[in-house]
Amino acid sequence: MTTTPATTHAARAERWQRFRANRNKALAAPHGWLTLTSFQWLEDSPSAVEPAPGLWSTDATGSTAFLTAVPADGLTLVETGEKVDGTVSAVLADEESLMWVQFGGPDGDQVVVELAMRGGRYAIRTRDAASPAFTEFDGVPTFPYNPDWEVTGRFEPYPAPVDVPIGTANPLVDGVHRSVGEVVFRLPGSSHEFRLQAEEEKLGALTVTFHDETNGDTTDEWRKLSLPRPRPDGSVVLDFNRAINYPSAFTPYGTCPMPVKNNSLDIRVEAGEKEPYPGR
Secondary structure, three states: OOOOHHHHHHHHHHHHHHHHHHHHHHHOOOOOHHHEEEEEEOOOOOEEEOOEEEEEEEOOOOOOEEEEEOHHHOOEEOOOOOEOOEEEEEOOOOOOEEEEEEEOOOOOOOEEEEEEEEOOEEEEEEEEOOOHHHHOOOOOOEOOOOHHHEEEEEEEEEEEEEEEEEEEOOOOOEEEEEEEEEEEEOOOOOOOOEEEEEEEOHHHOEEEEEEOOOEOOOEOOOEEEEEOOOOOOOEEEEEHHHOEEOHHHOOOOOOOEOOOOOOEOOOOOOOOEOOOOOOO
8 A cells, every 4th residue: 555645645644543542541540640630849847738728847957848738638648548647757858749648528538738859849630530720621722733833843962951940830949951952943934943942851852942923812821732752863753733731721729840941932833732721
């Protein structure tokens, strides 16, 4: 059988549809990003932190987090199901998270409390399975699949990774982008090359976080794109049909990284995920 352009297009479109189905399924996971309902910093003295029961704190150095509760608070440890009766503690490294305790609902697990270390400080986030963003989720709106937005570029690695300070979706949380190199490419409708700093993921894959001219109009303030591991010759495929939103597009309680300075495309990238709540 001879592969024609039409056959290739259909196969690519079918792969994109599978990608979209898996993406929506992942977002709809129990206690996933769509269930975030609060973000609170912990102080160094035991305090109530709404909407979670119990008293929450850190030690004076901020290295350990503590939770003190009684059985009537209805808190159980996520990992073991054991009731919290007294004081429990946890230690995390920066950027780590722990689904720590749960409460509420008929089975006592409607709300999961996530402990997180961000910017050297402990915080808790509640993940409520009754959140309307979760219960009313019907998939993320996207631009139609367009093969023109799949391009081949080249990866130019740095001699060594460079840590670049960045902002995040939470103005009280700073972030760091570990740039490992630049992805260089051209896009439809533009006469010049683009360069985006990239981070390395598992097995040599790359991620680029970027602005473009659709942000704040049809798309969220920024998006990200995962790229396969560059080929031995340095070439790499960028399929902007697979550009996705960060969790901060769905919830105000995300601490998602902003793009590094100059990771901006001066054209409208009308591909990938759109703003999930237009007009809100």
